Structure formats: structure tokens, C-alpha cells
Amino acid sequence: TQSTRPQRLLHAVQKNATRGDPRSVVKAIDNFCRQKEWAMNVGDEKGCILDSVVSEVNPVTVLELGTYCGYSTVRIASLLPPRAKIITLEFNPDYAKIARQVIAWAGLEDKIQVVEGPSGEWIPKMKEQFGVKTFDLVFLDHWKDRYLPDTKLLEDCGLLRKGSILLADNVICPGTPDYLEYVRNSPRYKSQYFKSHLEYTKAEDGLEKSVFLG
Numbered sequence: 001t002q003s004t005r006p007q008r009l010l011h012a013v014q015k016n017a018t019r020g021d022p023r024s025v026v027k028a029i030d031n032f033c034r035q036k037e038w039a040m041n042v043g044d045e046k047g048c049i050l051d052s053v054v055s056e057v058n059p060v061t062v063l064e065l066g067t068y069c070g071y072s073t074v075r076i077a078s079l080l081p082p083r084a085k086i087i088t089l090e091f092n093p094d095y096a097k098i099a100r101q102v103i104a105w106a107g108l109e110d111k112i113q114v115v116e117g118p119s120g121e122w123i124p125k126m127k128e129q130f131g132v133k134t135f136d137l138v139f140l141d142h143w144k145d146r147y148l149p150d151t152k153l154l155e156d157c158g159l160l161r162k163g164s165i166l167l168a169d170n171v172i173c174p175g176t177p178d179y180l181e182y183v184r185n186s187p188r189y190k191s192q193y194f195k196s197h198l199e200y201t202k203a204e205d206g207l208e209k210s211v212f213l214g
């Protein structure tokens with residue numbers, strides 16, 4: 001039977017990356033997406049901006065919305081301090097399965113918890129199920145029309161504290177207009193746009209970094 005693109009991406013990791021070396025996993029995926037098949041990973045250019053935000057925030061608890069194949073999950077986790085953790089939500093079981101194998105190849109299982117299911121159901125359970133108080137950093141990279149409702153849900157569930165950082169992918173392409181309008185105009189956020197390019201292309205895209213003011 002025909003393989004899927006995520007399966008071919010995983011095979012590229014297992015063929016070209018060194019077990020236990022997260023940066024080689026990131027490199028292998030970027031090479032696969034540049035040379036073989038485009039895939040919707042945040043990619044190397046926006047990935048460098050992601051790296052700098054993670055390093056600056058030095059988060060202990062991270063939430064990622066939309067794991068896909070685990071590229072950004074591995075990229076973030078490889079920069080976390082020892083006891084820090086990332087919870088990543090993925091509702092497609094086939095993608096979750098691939099992501100777990102990519103994460104295992106990188107040797108980052110201890111820092112990453114892949115939770116299968118829709119964000120709308122899991123966000124309200126974060127405190128009781130995972131003992132999370134608040135998130136220091138949230139990376140939004142799931143369905144673009146869900147960025148705003150899920151941000152409001154995070155606020156309502158008390159999962160953001162003064163200084164929590166939201167970092168959103170694709171605010172230009174495919175675009176998240178309602179989310180951008182909200183974080184740029186709400187008095188509860190201080191927002192900043194990092195101009196870049198759509199992964200592996202010359203099209204414009206960027207990340208929006210928003211600090212929750214409480």
C-alpha cells in the first residue's frame with residue numbers, strides 16, 4: 001500500500017539522522033522537505049526565530065497546539081532546561097503515531113508528552129490531568145481558525161499568567177486574521193510580528209509573539 005507523506009518524512013529521519021541527536025533530526029526533516037517533499041513544518045528560517053524566543057523565555061512548561069510530525073516539538077524540546085516539559089496536542093492519531101517515533105529517534109521522550117485529541121477538549125483538563133498551573137510558552141500551529149478560540153479558552157481556564165508568551169505560526173500564510181486582530185488590539189497583550197518566509201519557500205509568512213499582561 002502507498003505510504004503517506006508523514007511516513008516518508010519519518011523514514012527520512014530514521015535513514016539520515018543520528019539517534020539521540022535532536023538537531024540532526026531537525027536537519028534531516030528540513031533536507032527532506034527542501035529536496036523531496038514540502039511539508040507544513042515551521043521549517044528552518046522561522047525555526048531560528050522560534051529557537052531565539054524559546055531561549056529568551058527559558059520556559060519550564062510549554063504547550064504546543066498541533067504536533068503534526070513533531071518537527072517543532074523536537075526543535076523546542078532540544079532547547080529546554082533539564083526539568084522543563086512540553087505538552088503537545090495532536091488530534092489525528094496517524095500524525096501522533098509518526099510524531100512519537102520522530103520524538104523517540106531524537107531521544108526526547110522524557111521532555112515531551114504527546115496528548116491525542118482536540119485542543120478544545122484537552123485545554124480545560126490541563127490542570128487536573130497534567131498538574132499544570134500555567135504555561136510559560138504556548139506555540140500555536142494547528143488549524144488557523146482555532147488560534148483565537150483556543151487562546152480565549154486558555155485565558156478562561158486560567159492557564160496564562162502575567163508574562164506568558166504566545167508564539168503563533170502562519171499569521172500571514174495561510175493567515176490568522178481574527179487572532180492577529182485580537183492579540184494586536186487587546187489591552188491584555190503586547191504583540192510583536194517577526195517577518196519571515198513560509199517554510200521552504202520565498203512566500204512571506206511570519207510569527208506573532210504576544211505577551212499576556214494578566
Ligand SMILES: CCCNc1ncnc2c1ncn2[C@@H]1O[C@H](/C=C/CNC(=O)c2cc(-c3ccc(F)cc3)cc(O)c2O)[C@@H](O)[C@H]1O
Binds near residue numbers: 066068095142169
Ligand atoms: C479540533 C480542531 C482544533 N484542535 C486541534 N487539536 C489538536 N490538533 C489539531 C487541532 N487542529 C489541527 N490539529 C492538528 O494540527 C496540525 C494542523 C496544522 C494546520 N497547519 C496548516 O494548515 C499549515 C498550512 C501551511 C500552508 C501554507 C501555504 C500553503 F500553500 C499550504 C499550506 C503552512 C503551515 O505552517 C501550517 O501550519 C495537524 O497535525 C492536525 O491534525
Ligand SMILES: [Mg+2]
Binds near residue numbers: 040041042141170
Ligand atoms: Mg505552521
